[in-house]
Amino acid sequence: MSTEPGLNTRVIHHGESFASQTGTVMPPIFPSSTFAHGNTEGFDYTRSGNPNFRILDRVLASLEEAAHATVFASGVSAITAVVSQLQQGDLVLCEENLYGCTVRLFEQVFAKFGLRTQWVDFTKPDAVELIERSNPAMVWLESPTNPLLKVIDLKAVCSVAREHKVPVVVDNTFATALVQRPLQLGATLSLTSTTKYINGHSDALGGVVCTNDPEWQQKMVFSQKALGLQPSPFDCWLITRGIKTLPLRLKQQMANAAALADLLALHPSVNWVRYPHRHDHPQHTVAKQQMAGGGAIVTVSFNTTQEQTYALCKRLRWFTMAESLGGIESLICHPATMTHAAVAENVKRKLGIDDGLVRLSVGCEDLADLQADLQQALEPHP
Secondary structure: OOOOOOHHHHHHOOOOOOOOOOOOOOOOOOOOOEOOOOOOOOOOEHHHOOHHHHHHHHHHHHHHOOOEEEEEOOHHHHHHHHHOOOOOOOEEEEEOOOOHHHHHHHHHHHHHHOOEEEEEOOOOHHHHHHHHHHOOOEEEEEOOOOOOOOOOOHHHHHHHHHHOOOOEEEEOOOOHHHHOOOOOOOOOEEEEOOOOOOOOOOOOOOEEEEEOOHHHHHHHHHHHHHOOOOOOHHHHHHHHHHHOOHHHHHHHHHHHHHHHHHHHHOOOOEEEEEOOOOOOOOOHHHHHHHOOOOOOEEEEEEOOOHHHHHHHHHHOOOEEEOOOOOOOOEEEEOOOOOOOOOOOHHHHHHHOOOOOEEEEEOOOOOHHHHHHHHHHHOOOOO
């Protein structure tokens, strides 16, 4: 009989709380910026470590089944930590559909320091040949992608990259480790914006990079300290609290999302619906193989202008039109003018991020309420 605790148990019982003298059940917040020299835990200055960081590091590593985890101030901070380890002139092969802020970082920030980026459709079978031909310093993936929900065959890409000693980063924010384990599929680094599902309450910012590679772990610790990318102790405390209910929340969110995807797919005003575990998803077979569930994001294409799409979004009661995702509350987003506003117009057109595209982050509300809300918003309006 296995003595390894289950996932629900591990996210609740996170281990060390650094408060053994009091017997506190929940970890306290350690807002101190500095620590007395020679303390038994080895803390010195919060930019390079804090008890709340370490508590969250450990529970996230356990969730990911990774050897190491390093927490950061945001998902963008985690991206910056990784890319800061590259050199001038290095080439990064990026999936062509990434989070808009990731695109902005590569195109408008990292490019100024001589980093080269090539955008690739990694759903194409011949995409892996570029890894062999172009000798990149890194491969950068999302799966499912934001906002088009493309699903990349991570095992296939990582297998080729490993042969050529090319590290692979997978942004796993949309799936989380409950749905998909990038490290087990061969990735070098699994990156997540803990702002989203991990925290789940839209009240804290954070990011994490998980790895089994001790050298990359040291690089992440260095980036956190040297670049000042550390989170706040309070945000780490909030995220540690939030993660305790992640399995319960995500189960409800995924069930709601699957049902809403089916509802929307039948509506005459909808061009198409993307949900990874629906049979009509272009990478449905891969999604069923590498994802334990379909996630809680639904992307929908309407044949509408920006004005009409905005009006539809504003008619909704339970879906707030807002950035971000993964909270207990349902949100709707217009990627072309919100999350991907920084992406060049010609690129958005090429990818299909147009004025009629919306992204639903499905929450934990009662399904019947969400269904009724969508149906009333989709009724013909003058």
